Amino acid sequence: xxxxxxxxxxxxxxxxxxxxxxxxxxxxxxxxxxxxxxxxxxxxxxxxxxxxxxxxxxxxxxxxxxxxxxxxxxxxxxxxxxxxxxxxxxxxxxxxxxxxxxxxxxxxxxxxxxxxxxxxxxxxxxxxxxxxxxxxxxxxxxxxxxxxxxxxxxxxxxxxxxxxxxxxxxxxxxxxxxxxxxxxxxxxxxxxxxxxxxxxxxxxxxxxxxxxxxxxxxxxxxxxxxxxxxxxxxxxxxxxxxxxxxxxxxxxxxxxxxxxxxxxxxxxxxxxxxxxxxxxxxxxxxxxxxxxxxxxxxxxxxxxxxxxxxxxxxxxxxxxxxxxxxxxxxxxxxxxxxxxxxxxxxxxxxxxxxxxxxxxxxxxxxxxxxx
Amino acid sequence: xxxxxxxxxxxxxxxxxxxxxxxxxxxxxxxxxxxxxxxxxxxxxxxxxxxxxxxxxxxxxxxxxxxxxxxxxxxxxxxxxxxxxxxxxxxxxxxxxxxxxxxxxxxxxxxxxxxxxxxxxxxxxxxxxxxxxxxxxxxxxxxxxxxxxxxxxxxxxxxxxxxxxxxxxxxxxxxxxxxxxxxxxxxxxxxxxxxxxxxxxxxxxxxxxxxxxxxxxxxxxxxxxxxxxxxxxxxxxxxxxxxxxxxxxxxxxxxxxxxxxxxxxxxxxxxxxxxxxxxxxxxxxxxxxxxxxxxxxxxxxxxxxxxxxxxxxxxxxxxxxxxxxxxxxxxxxxxxxxxxxxxxxxxxxxxxxxxxxxxxxxxxxxxxxxx
Numbered sequence: 001x002x003x004x005x006x007x008x009x010x011x012x013x014x015x016x017x018x019x020x021x022x023x024x025x026x027x028x029x030x031x032x033x034x035x036x037x038x039x040x041x042x043x044x045x046x047x048x049x050x051x052x053x054x055x056x057x058x059x060x061x062x063x064x065x066x067x068x069x070x071x072x073x074x075x076x077x078x079x080x081x082x083x084x085x086x087x088x089x090x091x092x093x094x095x096x097x098x099x100x101x102x103x104x105x106x107x108x109x110x111x112x113x114x115x116x117x118x119x120x121x122x123x124x125x126x127x128x129x130x131x132x133x134x135x136x137x138x139x140x141x142x143x144x145x146x147x148x149x150x151x152x153x154x155x156x157x158x159x160x161x162x163x164x165x166x167x168x169x170x171x172x173x174x175x176x177x178x179x180x181x182x183x184x185x186x187x188x189x190x191x192x193x194x195x196x197x198x199x200x201x202x203x204x205x206x207x208x209x210x211x212x213x214x215x216x217x218x219x220x221x222x223x224x225x226x227x228x229x230x231x232x233x234x235x236x237x238x239x240x241x242x243x244x245x246x247x248x249x250x251x252x253x254x255x256x257x258x259x260x261x262x263x264x265x266x267x268x269x270x271x272x273x274x275x276x277x278x279x280x281x282x283x284x285x286x287x288x289x290x291x292x293x294x295x296x297x298x299x300x301x302x303x304x305x306x307x308x309x310x311x312x313x314x315x316x317x318x319x320x321x322x323x324x325x326x327x328x329x330x331x332x333x334x335x336x337x338x339x340x341x342x343x344x345x346x347x348x349x350x351x352x353x354x355x356x357x358x359x360x361x362x363x364x365x366x367x368x369x370x371x
Numbered sequence: 372x373x374x375x376x377x378x379x380x381x382x383x384x385x386x387x388x389x390x391x392x393x394x395x396x397x398x399x400x401x402x403x404x405x406x407x408x409x410x411x412x413x414x415x416x417x418x419x420x421x422x423x424x425x426x427x428x429x430x431x432x433x434x435x436x437x438x439x440x441x442x443x444x445x446x447x448x449x450x451x452x453x454x455x456x457x458x459x460x461x462x463x464x465x466x467x468x469x470x471x472x473x474x475x476x477x478x479x480x481x482x483x484x485x486x487x488x489x490x491x492x493x494x495x496x497x498x499x500x501x502x503x504x505x506x507x508x509x510x511x512x513x514x515x516x517x518x519x520x521x522x523x524x525x526x527x528x529x530x531x532x533x534x535x536x537x538x539x540x541x542x543x544x545x546x547x548x549x550x551x552x553x554x555x556x557x558x559x560x561x562x563x564x565x566x567x568x569x570x571x572x573x574x575x576x577x578x579x580x581x582x583x584x585x586x587x588x589x590x591x592x593x594x595x596x597x598x599x600x601x602x603x604x605x606x607x608x609x610x611x612x613x614x615x616x617x618x619x620x621x622x623x624x625x626x627x628x629x630x631x632x633x634x635x636x637x638x639x640x641x642x643x644x645x646x647x648x649x650x651x652x653x654x655x656x657x658x659x660x661x662x663x664x665x666x667x668x669x670x671x672x673x674x675x676x677x678x679x680x681x682x683x684x685x686x687x688x689x690x691x692x693x694x695x696x697x698x699x700x701x702x703x704x705x706x707x708x709x710x711x712x713x714x715x716x717x718x719x720x721x722x723x724x725x726x727x728x729x730x731x732x733x734x735x736x737x738x739x740x741x742x
Contacts, residue, residue, distance in 0.1 A: 179638060183557055183630055187573040190561025200587065202558040216571065259554055267550060 032137060034342030035125040037090050037116075037349050042105045043098060048252045048279035051100055051271050052079045058270045059084065066130030067269070068153040069166050069175050072248065073129040074269040076100045087135045089125045090116050090350065100271070101248045104283035106357040113353035117332050117365075118157040119149050122350060123343040127151065131175070140343055144333050145370025156371055157331045160234035161225060162217050164241055165266055168225040181217075182266055188213040189259055199258040207290070210242040211297035218300060222311050231314055232302040233326035236291060243290025252276035284357040320360035328354045332365035403508060405713030406496040408461050408487075408720050413476045414469060419623045419650035422471055422642050423450045429641045430455065437501030438640070439524040440537050440546050443619065444500040445640040447471050458506045460496045461487050461721065471642070472619045475654035477728040484724035488703050488736070489528040490520050493721060494714040498522065502546070511714055515704050516741025527742055528702045531605035532596060533588050535612055536637055539596040552588075553637055559584040560630055570629040578661070581613040582668035589671060593682050602685055603673040604697035607662060614661025623647035655728040691731035699725045703736035 052058070056079040061067050066086030067074045073093075076082040081096040088096070093112035097103040103111075120127025121136050128136050128151030138148050152158050155169035165181045166174045192212050194204035221228055230238070249265050250257040253276050264272035303313040319325040328351070336347045355362040423429075427450040432438050437457030438445045444464075447453040452467040459467070464483035468474040474482075491498025492507050499507050499522030509519050523529050526540035536552045537545045563583050565575035592599055601609070620636050621628040624647050635643035674684040690696040699722070707718045726733035 179634060180631060183634060184571060184574075186554055186557035187561030187564070187571065187630065190558035191573050193558070200555060200558065200591075201583075202562050203555075212572075220571075259558065260551060263550065263554060 032121075032124050032140060034123050034140075034346075035089070036342055037122070037125050037346040039109060039349065039353055040091050040094055040105075043095075046098065046102060046104075046281045048102075048276050051275060051277050052081070056080045061086070066128045066133055066151060068128070068130035068151060069159055069163065070129065070152065071165070071177070071265045071269055072097070072101060072244070073152075075265055075271060077129060078269050079271060082129065085133075085135070086129045087126050087133055088129060090127075090353075091125075093127075098281070100277065102252070102277040102279075102281050103248065104281035104286075104357075106353075107282070107284045107287070109353040110284070110355075110357050113350035114328060114332075115152055115158060117328075117336070117347065117350050117354070119152050119154055121149050122346045125346065128153075141338065143335050143338055143343070143369070147370065157367075160237060161228050161230055162214075162221050162234075162238045164213070164217065164245070168221050168228065170225050170227045171221070177267060177269075182263075184216070185209075185213055186259065188216065193259075194256075196256075196258060199260055203259045205246065205257040205259065205262055207246060207293050208297075210246060210294045214239060214242050214294055215298035215300070222305065223309075226305060226309060228305040228311070230303055230311075231326055232317065232322045233331060235302040236323040237327075239291040239294050240287050242294050243287045247282050247286055247290055248278065250278065252278045321358040324355060324358040324360050325363070329363045329366055331367045333369040333371075334364075334366045335369040336365055403492075403495050403511060405494050405717075406460070407713055408493070408496050408717040410480060410720065410724055411462050411465055411476075414466075417469065417473060417475075417652045419473075419647050422646060422648050423452070427451050432457070437499045437504055437522060439499070439501035439522060440530055440534065441500065441523065442536070442548070442636045442640055443468070443472060443615070444523075446636055446642060448500060449640050450642060453500065456506070457500045458497050458504055459500060461498075461724075462496075464498075469652070471648060473623075473648040473650075473652050474619065475652035475657075475728075477724075478653070478655045478658070480724040481655070481726075481728050484721035485698060485703075486523055486529060488699075488707070488718065488721050488725070490523050490525055492520050493717045496717065499524075512709065514706050514709055514714070514740070518741065528738075531608060532599050532601055533585075533592050533605075533609045535584070535588065535616070539592050539599065541596045541598045542592070548638060548640075553634075555587070556580075556584055557630065559587065564630075565627075567627075567629060570631055574630045576617065576628040576630065576633055578617060578664050579668075581617060581665045585610060585613050585665055586669035586671070593676065594680075597676060597680060599676040599682070601674055601682075602697055603688065603693045604702060606673040607694040608698075610662040610665050611658050613665050614658045618653050618657055618661060619649065621649070623649045692729040695726060695729040695731050696734070700734045700737055702738050704740040705735075705737045706740040707736055 058078055061078060061084065065084055067077065073082065076096045077084055077086050081100045082088045082092060090112045094105065094108040097108045098105065116122050116127045121139055123140050126136050127149065131151045131153040132148050133151065136149050136151065138146065153175045155174060159174060161168040164185060165177055167178055168174060189205050189209050190202040192206065192208045193202045194206055195201045196203050245262065246257060249262055251261060261272045261275065264270055301313050303311050306312050316322065317325050339347050351362045351364065429449055432449060432455065436455055438448065444453065447467045448455055448457050452471045453459045453463060461483045465476065465479040468479045469476065487493050487498050492510055494511050497507050498520070502522045502524040503519050504522065507520050507522065509517065524546045526545060530545060532539040535556060536548050538549055539545060560576050560580050561573040563579045564573045564577055566572045567575050616633065617628060620633055622632060632643045632646065635641055672684050674682050677683050687693065688696050710718050722733045722735065
């Protein structure tokens with residue numbers, strides 16, 4: 001069972017940001033073919049291994065390929081661990097994050113399930129890792145409103161404020177890599193990071209770096225973003241991104257994360273040379289501990305800016321897991337209750353998958369539609 | 372009169388790096404029309420002023436426009452202070468570096484003259500700020516060999532080793548901005564730079580940053596570059612680049628250089644928002660003092676790697692100015708002595724212009740041709 005603080009955790013450096021590009025609605029819901037979602041079995045291919053293998057060379061995305069706010073998912077797509085067009089199924093995401101990053105099965109299932117219900121089409125089992133796509137049409141019966149799913153780039157539900165390398169949606173570009181923010185991360189790495197005889201002074205990114213950088217990012221956005229939303233779900237994903245980077249981008253050989261490796265993922269969205277995925281599956285507890293450690297240097301609490309620009313703390317949520325409740329119950333649309341047939345079956349499968357690593361009973365969503 | 376150490380100085384962050392792209396020789400020397408080079412009068416438009424003005428908006432270079440190793444010159448061309456095609460005359464360079472950066476007249480003349488004699492066509496008064504161009508054909512009589520001038524991107528004479536943001540020619544790309552090196556500069560800035568309430572912690576680039584970064588770059592390239600050449604001319608230009616960045620890229624309003632401003636020049640090659648050129652002309656003494664300060668933390672001396680990878684110090688040059696002698700006498704081709712007519716007149720004008728800020732008598736070049 002997870003502690004309340006630990007249970008906040010949900011790793012999502014993968015899961016990060018958004019602004020939808022307008023696409024004409026491609027196929028009508030009536031033309032869609034439902035696909036029954038099945039949680040894949042737990043794999044035992046979970047040891048250290050060099051990534052990518054020969055079957056997954058880097059290939060730059062084409063103009064119609066979707067890429068979005070999450071460097072991990074973008075990297076997987078650029079190497080074909082995810083479909084190169086950036087449109088993926090629940091099962092493909094679980095397999096890809098294990099294969100590429102050795103993410104543990106239940107954590108991967110929760111993240112993939114959350115992405116699908118928040119920003120995908122659970123009837124046809126497809127979600128865009130970037131923005132809207134004609135391949136991911138409006139849900140049957142327009143159950144989540146008349147617009148196509150936004151992909152994980154769409155702000156709200158999934159993508160949120162105080163990212164590491166994307167701006168808040170209200171400030172600027174919340175989808176693409178921002179040099180200005182990454183430069184800031186490098187300044188903090190130079191100041192607080194460790195030295196390396198191989199990659200140079202201050203080139204090893206540590207928990208201390210993330211402690212100072214994440215706090216600085218919060219302070220900045222609290223001032224700059226008049227509509228800052230940092231409720232417990234997003235708050236935890238935001239710190240979870242930093243924990244994800246430390247634990248999943250580090251080279252599995254020695255567990256250290258150097259700036260050239262980090263730059264390969266963030267800037268070039270490609271696996272670094274001579275890089276190995278971590279040697280054991282990274283689960284929700286790993287990310288939870290990372291979040292706790294990063295927060296411990298400058299403890300702040302979930303909240304949001306009010307109309308006067310003051311940061312107002314949230315009342316605590318008295319639930320099994322505040323982060324689970326905020327993300328999967330309060331954020332996801334209640335209108336999924338109107339689903340029938342395959343969609344209904346898939347929604348139930350995904351709700352169970354999201355709840356699982358939190359050790360909480362699954363609760364049906366109560367949030368607004370079409371947002 | 373400059374001290375021997377001071378007299379080393381020649382600011383060239385402008386002047387930096389190269390690899391020639393093969394172009395067909397466009398016009399034969401016989402078709403060229405000579406242009407008499409005249410040193411422009413000293414301007415008294417040398418105060419602080421916002422750059423760019425409305426007449427000089429940023430415009431990205433087209434596929435045939437030349438850009439090269441020097442962010443300052445590239446920025447001037449991207450704003451039309453230099454011709455946007457990247458092919459400039461001696462007079463245009465002097466005017467542009469004053470207009471955009473407030474570089475003092477004699478220093479600008481020496482740099483422009485050196486660029487023209489090293490890598491341009493002094494008969495038609497044109498040099499490429501990037502690589503070879505059909506607009507800058509072989510010199511009359513192929514006086515510097517049968518190939519067209521290489522532009523300042525061409526390694527040797529002008530472009531050299533241990534740059535800040537370009538690799539040594541023997542290691543990698545010596546012309547274009549390298550994220551890996553700039554990232555390293557940011558790590559050093561984070562560690563040794565000053566804090567700013569506006570641009571953030573560790574975001575102000577200082578002499579201390581350059582002291583540590585330039586030394587680290589030397590140590591790296593001494594190990595990695597089997598043919599490292601760091602003789603007194605290039606050595607001084609290399610440290611002069613760092614002094615140039617601190618003194619000419621800093622905002623003229625308060626004289627500080629922040630990482631967003633530095634990134635604007637290095638990465639985007641555009642003048643930053645709300646940026647003012649320095650409030651007084653920056654001359655050879657300013658750069659000389661900067662070089663001395665940067666070197667003082669980790670004093671090293673000119674030399675080169677031998678066949679075993681050992682760094683071998685040069686014997687001192689017993690001349691009016693070692694840097695002048697190495698760059699303008701030993702490096703430039705002796706074959707200019709065969710020039711006649713307008714070319715002869717221009718060579719003499721430029722030789723005088725190079726010698727002037729060093730306070731040394733002009734000496735005719737003695738170096739090899741066609742290199």
